[in-house]
Amino acid sequence: MVSDKFVKKLKTFALKSSAIVAFVLLWEAAPHLGLIDPIFIPPPSVIAVKLYQLLLSGELLVHTAASLERVFLGFIIALAIALPLGFLIGGWFKTFETAVDPLLQVLGQANPFTLFPVFMALLGIGELSKIGIIYWVCQWPVLFNTVSGIKSVDPVYIKVGRSMGLTKFNLFKKVLLPAALPAIFTGIRMSAVFAFFMLIGAEMIGAHSGLGFLIIQSQAVFNMPKMYASIVSVALLGIAINYIMIKFERKAMSWKEDIAA
Amino acid sequence: MAKIRADNVKKTFKIKKEGNEFDELPALAGVNLEIDPGEFMVIVGPSGCGKSTFLDLVGGLTHPDEGTIAIDGKPITGPSRDRAIVFQQNALFPWRTTLGNVEFGLESINPDQDERREIALDYLSLVGLSGYHNHYPHQLSGGMKQRVSIARALALNPSIMLMDEPLAALDAQTREFLQRDILRISKESRKTVLFITHSIDEAVFLGDKVAVMSARPGVIKRVVDIPLTAEERASDDVVAATEFVQSRQLLWRLLKEEVVKVEEAQSNIHAEDHSNSLLLDKKTGLINSVRAFARI
Numbered sequence A: 001m002v003s004d005k006f007v008k009k010l011k012t013f014a015l016k017s018s019a020i021v022a023f024v025l026l027w028e029a030a031p032h033l034g035l036i037d038p039i040f041i042p043p044p045s046v047i048a049v050k051l052y053q054l055l056l057s058g059e060l061l062v063h064t065a066a067s068l069e070r071v072f073l074g075f076i077i078a079l080a081i082a083l084p085l086g087f088l089i090g091g092w093f094k095t096f097e098t099a100v101d102p103l104l105q106v107l108g109q110a111n112p113f114t115l116f117p118v119f120m121a122l123l124g125i126g127e128l129s130k131i132g133i134i135y136w137v138c139q140w141p142v143l144f145n146t147v148s149g150i151k152s153v154d155p156v157y158i159k160v161g162r163s164m165g166l167t168k169f170n171l172f173k174k175v176l177l178p179a180a181l182p183a184i185f186t187g188i189r190m191s192a193v194f195a196f197f198m199l200i201g202a203e204m205i206g207a208h209s210g211l212g213f214l215i216i217q218s219q220a221v222f223n224m225p226k227m228y229a230s231i232v233s234v235a236l237l238g239i240a241i242n243y244i245m246i247k248f249e250r251k252a253m254s255w256k257e258d259i260a261a
Numbered sequence B: 001m002a003k004i005r006a007d008n009v010k011k012t013f014k015i016k017k018e019g020n021e022f023d024e025l026p027a028l029a030g031v032n033l034e035i036d037p038g039e040f041m042v043i044v045g046p047s048g049c050g051k052s053t054f055l056d057l058v059g060g061l062t063h064p065d066e067g068t069i070a071i072d073g074k075p076i077t078g079p080s081r082d083r084a085i086v087f088q089q090n091a092l093f094p095w096r097t098t099l100g101n102v103e104f105g106l107e108s109i110n111p112d113q114d115e116r117r118e119i120a121l122d123y124l125s126l127v128g129l130s131g132y133h134n135h136y137p138h139q140l141s142g143g144m145k146q147r148v149s150i151a152r153a154l155a156l157n158p159s160i161m162l163m164d165e166p167l168a169a170l171d172a173q174t175r176e177f178l179q180r181d182i183l184r185i186s187k188e189s190r191k192t193v194l195f196i197t198h199s200i201d202e203a204v205f206l207g208d209k210v211a212v213m214s215a216r217p218g219v220i221k222r223v224v225d226i227p228l229t230a231e232e233r234a235s236d237d238v239v240a241a242t243e244f245v246q247s248r249q250l251l252w253r254l255l256k257e258e259v260v261k262v263e264e265a266q267s268n269i270h271a272e273d274h275s276n277s278l279l280l281d282k283k284t285g286l287i288n289s290v291r292a293f294a295r296i
C-alpha cells in the first residue's frame, strides 16, 4: 500500500503546485503574446538566468550575507532584551506591569517606518541605525507574547510545583518557562518575519550592501532582470527563514507536534 | 504516618472591586478536624463550600487567617514534600513524558538520574502503568492521567496524601477501578489520606471516616465513622452491605440539609438582586450542582 500512499502524495503535490505553475507559465507567455512589456516585466526564464549569473559571480552571496548579518544582530539583541524583560514583567512585578503596559502598547503600536528618520538622526545612516530599527521591530512581538505566555500559565501547574517544594528559580525554569514556551515561540517567529520586512526597507535607504540595496541599485541603473532576480532572492530567503523557524519550533516542542499528527 | 489537626481554621477571600475596595468572601468559618495517622479521611460537602480551600491550607499553599493546622503537633508554615497533592485533572505537565512527570518532584531531592528513573518506573508500575513511561499526557486516557498524577505524588514518599476530587472527571467504570487501587495503595503504604469528593458512594467506599462540611462558609458539621473492614470493602458487593447502605443514608440526610441551605441562600440573593446577572449565573451553577448531588 506504500505505492498507493505515494500516488496520493504526488497528486496532492501536483494540485498544490498547479496554481504556481500556471502563474509562471502565463507570465512566461505574456511578453511573447504582447500582453506586457518585457522591458518592465521580463519573463521568468530571463530572471532565472540572471539569478544564476548573480549566484555564480558571488554578488548575490555577498549581499545576502550582509543582509543576514544585520537581521541576525538586530534579532539577537531583541531577544536578549525582550525575553528577560518579558519574564520580569509577566512573572514577578504585577504593579510594574500595570504601570508600564500602556506605555509599551503605545510604543509597540508606533509604525516603525515612521521611526526610520528618528533612528537615522540618532544613530547615523550606517550599520547602527539599520540594526537598531531591526532590533526595535523584533522586540515587540517577543515581549508581548512572552508576557502573555507567562501570565496565562495554568495556575494548577504552579500549585504542583509549589507543593513539591520547588525554589523560585526552579519554578521558573521547570514550570513557567516550558508552559509559556509555545507563546514565546510564536513571538519569536513573528519577529523573525518582521525583521526581514524591516531590513529590506532599511536597506533601501542609504545602504551600500544587502539585498534591499541590490533591488534599489538595479532599479536605478534600469537593470530590470537583476532587480527581479533580487526580489525573488528576498522572497526565497524569507521562505527559508520561516521554514527554519518552524523546524526549530517543532524540535523544541516535540511533545506538541504529536497533537497535530 | 502523620497526624493532622486543624483548630478553628478560618479563611476569608478578598475579592478586588473597583479602586482599593474589597469584597469579603468568607470561605471557612472555623474548621476543626482531626485525622489520625494512617487514617483515610474523606470530606464531602456542597459545591463551593470551601473543601479545596481547606485542602490548599493543609498543603501549605495558602495560609489561614485564624486558627492553625498542625502535623504531629507542628504548625504548617508552607508546602512540604511530606504532603503531596493530587489535583482533579489536567495537572500533568504536557511537555513531560509520563516518566518525566513522575520524576519531577524527585529532581530537587535526588541528584542520581538512574536512581530517579528507577523510582519513577517503580511507581508507574504500582499504579498499573508499566510500559507507558514514554507516553505524553495527551496520549493517555483520563483515568491513566490520574494514575500518573497519583504516581507523581507517591514518588516523593510523603506520609500524607491530599487528594482534591481526583476522580471527579472520570466515567463510572474507570472510577471504580481507580477507587480500588487508591484504597489498596494507601493501606499498603500506610499513608494518611485527606480525600475530597462530591460522591457519597465514593466517600463511603474509601473513607475510614467521612467529614460532612456545611454550606459556605464551611465548618465541619459532623464526622461519620464508616464501619467497613478492608475485607468487606474488597468484596464485589460491598455496596449491598447493611453498613454501606446505612452510612450512605446518614450522609445523604446530613448533606441534604446543607444543600437546602445553599438553595435558600440563593433564593435570598434572587430576591435581593434581580439585575445582577453574574450572581444569577452563579446561582444556576450552584443549583445545578445541588441537582447533581440529588442524582448520586
Ligand SMILES: Nc1ncnc2c1ncn2[C@@H]1O[C@H](COP(=O)(O)OP(=O)(O)O)[C@@H](O)[C@H]1O
Binding pocket: B013, B014, B015, B025, B027, B045, B046, B047, B048, B049, B050, B051, B052, B053, B054, B216
Ligand atoms: N483564590 C480565591 N479567591 C477568591 N475566592 C475564592 C478563591 N478560591 C476559592 N474561592 C471561593 O471560595 C469558596 C470556596 O471555594 P472552594 O474551596 O474551591 O470550594 P469547593 O472546593 O468546596 O467546591 C467559593 O465560593 C469560591 O468561589
Ligand SMILES: [Mg+2]
Binding pocket: B051, B052, B053, B164
Ligand atoms: Mg473544589
